[in-house]
Amino acid sequence: MKVTFLTAGTGSYHCGACMRDNALVTALHRDGHEVALLPMYLPMMLDEEVLPQVRGAPIFFGGINVFLQQKFSLFRHTPRWFDRMLNGTRLLRSAAKRSHMTSPRAQGEMSLAMLRVEESQLTKELERLIEWLQGHEKPQLICLSNALLCGLIRELKRRLDLPVMVFFQGEDGFLDGLPEPFREQCWAEMKSRLAEADLLVAPSRFYAGVMAERLGMADDRFEVLPNGINLEGYGPASREGPPAIGFLARMSREKGVGVLVEAFIALRKTGRHDDCQLRIGGSCTKGDEAFVTALKKKIAAAGLSAEVHWHPNLTREEKEEFLRGLSILSVPVT
Template identity: 45%
Template sequence: MRILHLTPGTGNFHCGSCLRDHALIKALRSRGHDAIMAPLYLPLVTDREAPNPEIGIRVGGISLYLQQKLPWFRFMPRFIHRWLDKPERLRFASKFMGMTSPRDLGEMALGALQGEGGRQWPEWKRLIEWIRTEGRPDVISLSNSLLMGLCPAIERDLGIPVVVSLQGEDSFLDTLIEPYRSQSWSAMRVNAQHVSRFVAPSQFYARVMQEKLGVGEEKMAVVYNGLDANSFGVAEPDPNWPVIGYFARMIHGKGLTTLVDAYIELAKRGTVPRVKLKIGGAKTAADDKYVNGLKKKLQQAGLTQRVEWHPNLNFTDKVKFFRNLTVMSVPATYGEAFGLYIVEAMASGVPVVQPEHGAFPELIAASGGGVLCAPDDVSSLADALETLLQDDHQREQITNKGLQGVRNEFSAARMAERFDEVLTAARG
């Protein structure tokens, strides 16, 4: 089967969706499919070399932005678009993505979802023509539902079934200012009628999006995100210096404030001597003010020397990051659709402590690799971390369950097998 997977790049930092897409395409190729991944907006940032680096950026983020803001830009010569869409220029532009205003975010999101009715359509239309003449897939896979503005034209003009992955888009759309939030959700529901199948990363998120998109249960499948567990070594933490880890984007929404506060409380208790905190993950210039605020809070608590910061690690350094963790927690403040970071921790032999909401209870039940605490509750998180850090036997049991659970339920091969079934059903 020839599969075309369209995915947005991030330009300069890793994200869970990008890593999942990369692992999925590689695993589908291992199953014998002619699967290619075409980047949109910005260059891809993956743990390893992209499966098909010869496929260039099909729709450039700068050109899209200018077409949204300046309608006459569509009449500019193509060489201007090609010049703007050079990877080095897009990577440079991505460094300023955090400076985008709320209005710009809303306009860009809605513009893409409006498809043929939006100002961005001339650029997207060229993508449709490329799919018709060069891509020629049997099925099209969209990395997330914010790309669904393409679906009506693909269904009408190309007759190719489209499978759309759901990867936490509600947490973005619900933060848009009005009227863009309401209009974007309305466009999502219209576009959803032109999708063959949706793929959710958890039962929790399947229920959430089935209701929000107004689609039937028959259109919704669940495929857990997966990874190559053999790429991660088993952690060997120093028993004399227990380490609490965090690995996700350094933002409030991922619960970093909650974890820092829980760490300060735990350190004050004195029940786990010499406990350290190690923070890693993506960080953009827009996150600096927030991170500096946390650093000041830790300094005031006298804990600066016991906290390490490791932003924007490559794959090799990420694997090393996990190897000296005793436990890990990313206590997200919202209902996370999945959370690849906890699977990475469990694949590294690191037990996790997660809030009892979103997909976390489901994923921990499926793997056995962690424990739950009350959501957005600093003391509850500190209690759970304290118990796990003090109980070596429980920690070892959870570690072993997590390692086996990842191999059984969250491997890249298992993800591709389940995704393959969805693609086959979409083709009819």
């Protein structure tokens, strides 16, 4: 079967959804399927090998092009060679490092534009994607890595006449963080667009229930497929050293690391686990630094700085070693 994944890249930090998609694509390829993985917005940041046919894939709806086309009519008519230049990997990675400077209003405008893509100022990017799929990939199935891409469903089905499946990955937190009127408009548009999907996939039964309620959909519209990763290199935990609680995700408020820090401080105050450590690993972007600094101050005020260890932006090998040193891992759940 020919399957194409459209995956939103992050550009400047490791992304769990990208790693899940890469692992899934690799497994499907190993099972004999013809699979493509096309990055959207920004390059993907992976800590593992990708298939050769994936490595050279172009970026669609490149972040710089999308921003300029949404804001200025001139860029809706620029030639393809100019657009390709703005989609350069180095340029997009540089832009991604400044993404935290984007205003909430601009995020709301862009999110709504992508959910109404065929009615937006981004039709040039939509045409480029459709042309590529028609001329190069010719897939039998399209997979969208998150529900914020569901604005593509209508045109993909109309123009390519194929089924579209959508994965969910914590969209409620992002949408709820948008200012009005964009929050309400985006929720309403997502509900309308997802009704046209052929399959909706949630990473857990809990999150399927959350999104079914928020979108006013029946529970049986959702299938549950837990996220998977490539397990190569991961071994059993070491039993040496003091007990250690671990966190491995983006160091952001949304991922709950602040709650874990509060819990660790409360645990140490009981006096029953004086040798326990907290080890925090994962991506830390420019936009996360102020939040992390505030957490470090809170830990210092509790007199626990020596017991909390920070491991930002781990490599694959460092991640494997980090996990082996934990007694228990706290996981942000959707």
